Amino acid sequence: MTTTSSDSAATAVSVRGLRRVFPVRGRPDVVALDGIDLDVAPGEFVSLIGPSGCGKSTLMRLVADLDDPTTGTIAVFGKTPRRARLDHDFGVAFQQSALLPWRTVSRNIALPLELAKVDSGEVKRRIGELLDMVGLSQFGDHYPDQLSGGMQQRVAIARSLAERPKLLLMDEPFGALDEMTRERMQTELARIAGESGAAVILVTHSIPEAAFLSDRVVVMSPRPGRIVDVVDVGLGDQKERTEDLREASGFFEAVKRIREALHGVEGAAPKAAEQR
Amino acid sequence: MIARALRLALPPLLLGILSLGLWEIAVKALHIKPFVLPAPSTIWAQFVKHFDNIVKGAVGTGRNALIGVLVGAALAILLAIFASLVRVVADMSAPIVAAASVVPIVALAPVLYTMFGADKQTGRWLVAAVSVYVPVYLNTLKGLRRAQPIHRDLFRANAASGWQVTRHLTLPGALPYVATGIKIGTALAVINALIAEYFGGPVGGLGKSITSSAASSNYPLAWAYVLGAVLLGMFAYLIGAAIERLASPRGAG
Ligand SMILES: Nc1ncnc2c1ncn2[C@@H]1O[C@H](COP(=O)(O)OP(=O)(O)OP(=O)(O)O)[C@@H](O)[C@H]1O
Ligand SMILES: [Mg+2]
Numbered sequence: 027m028t029t030t031s032s033d034s035a036a037t038a039v040s041v042r043g044l045r046r047v048f049p050v051r052g053r054p055d056v057v058a059l060d061g062i063d064l065d066v067a068p069g070e071f072v073s074l075i076g077p078s079g080c081g082k083s084t085l086m087r088l089v090a091d092l093d094d095p096t097t098g099t100i101a102v103f104g105k106t107p108r109r110a111r112l113d114h115d116f117g118v119a120f121q122q123s124a125l126l127p128w129r130t131v132s133r134n135i136a137l138p139l140e141l142a143k144v145d146s147g148e149v150k151r152r153i154g155e156l157l158d159m160v161g162l163s164q165f166g167d168h169y170p171d172q173l174s175g176g177m178q179q180r181v182a183i184a185r186s187l188a189e190r191p192k193l194l195l196m197d198e199p200f201g202a203l204d205e206m207t208r209e210r211m212q213t214e215l216a217r218i219a220g221e222s223g224a225a226v227i228l229v230t231h232s233i234p235e236a237a238f239l240s241d242r243v244v245v246m247s248p249r250p251g252r253i254v255d256v257v258d259v260g261l262g263d264q265k266e267r268t269e270d271l272r273e274a275s276g277f278f279e280a281v282k283r284i285r286e287a288l289h290g291v292e293g294a295a296p297k298a299a300e301q302r
Numbered sequence: 303m304i305a306r307a308l309r310l311a312l313p314p315l316l317l318g319i320l321s322l323g324l325w326e327i328a329v330k331a332l333h334i335k336p337f338v339l340p341a342p343s344t345i346w347a348q349f350v351k352h353f354d355n356i357v358k359g360a361v362g363t364g365r366n367a368l369i370g371v372l373v374g375a376a377l378a379i380l381l382a383i384f385a386s387l388v389r390v391v392a393d394m395s396a397p398i399v400a401a402a403s404v405v406p407i408v409a410l411a412p413v414l415y416t417m418f419g420a421d422k423q424t425g426r427w428l429v430a431a432v433s434v435y436v437p438v439y440l441n442t443l444k445g446l447r448r449a450q451p452i453h454r455d456l457f458r459a460n461a462a463s464g465w466q467v468t469r470h471l472t473l474p475g476a477l478p479y480v481a482t483g484i485k486i487g488t489a490l491a492v493i494n495a496l497i498a499e500y501f502g503g504p505v506g507g508l509g510k511s512i513t514s515s516a517a518s519s520n521y522p523l524a525w526a527y528v529l530g531a532v533l534l535g536m537f538a539y540l541i542g543a544a545i546e547r548l549a550s551p552r553g554a555g
Contacts, residue, residue, distance in 0.1 A: 090459050112461045114461055120452055120455070
């Protein structure tokens, strides 16, 4: 619980002894997270993977200050999550694109900038850049319901990047997409993350996705939600993560190691339950 | 487009013409007295003859309804926003306003005439305003609560202030509901502004003309004014429907 501030200032996210318990009326409390320690370096890409209900979204929400820990501490760039949120230090993207249906693509992307009261000339310039970045330059004036699911998700990602955050929090952003679109989006995200130099925490259910994108993969187990393994993928710089990587032997090796770590979780889960 | 509109409009139009024809024939063949039911042709003749007065009456009643809609809707929207920001107010007021919706507001008209003076339109404005207020307030409140948790999370993660959430999320999201409230309220305002005239107040509206024609046993003329009232009601409905159309999600915000 006691980390020196110089430690945490050098990290993008620093989590110590984190525990989150949800009281459930008439039933035993749900221990969504227990004993979580995690450091994410600036510019590092970390994926969270694990069975449904192991607390991935809960961890994400705690880092984003959308929820409060029961015990433990979180530092985001050496600040409290609340301070970091008020300072617009991170961008968020969810499984659903969460676009506002009454706003055009451009104005959806502009939302974080408008909320931060960025002046309109700068907003306009930035919208142009972001539309280019996600390949939607032709669609600025469209409404979300005129776009495919993949395009909507790209808008959501552009929106999360609007303020050039040094930290991106993404909860299954590609969960609703088909396999082809998904792979294309992963390649784009690798490029964008490489270009922006932002640290990324990505929640995913897909082993290949985690292997392709991550520097490190955090494997979690449910009830209580714990970190059971951290797989160093280390397939090199984000900029080198192109389609070719999916055919490389290092990629298959990483997939195998993550799968083994995950299968360990399923084997270990009943044991963990007995210990309680 | 036109073919589809025709196909939609033709059956009710034919039915309307058919019933008018049957009505005409029935009145003529059965020698029904005009004070029981005048023939459509007689009513139409009166409608054409007194067209100027009917339009004047419709404008008078319509103006009262419009003032009621503007005042009632504006108050309802402002107070609903306030109520949604201060949770207790919303929880306390919603059941009271809902209960008020079953009170026949128009029954208050005679009382209002004595309060504000029988030569003033104030009582009628108030009746119209209250009848708009109820559906607009309740619908706006419902719409303001409609914001999805994931959108709230998005705004919170982007450090939006309470007012920014209202301005950029809850209000635009509530707009279609507000419009539905206004549509319902507009129809009610016209009906109530018209009926309020039955209970007294200054001359000049359609309702007043209906009662005075009937009182002087000029039934075909009374029916002609009723026809005017039907047309005014349809006009109000069309305006309400147009507002609702404009406020559909894509046009909002
Ligand atoms: N607000 C809440 N109230 C009560 N219990 C909750 C709440 N939020 C989460 N939980 C519980 O905490 C546990 C972890 O939930 P969480 O959503 O973090 O899982 P997850 O790993 O994201 O799962 P998935 O992969 O299905 O998205 C679950 O058992 C869930 O039921
Ligand atoms: Mg989740």
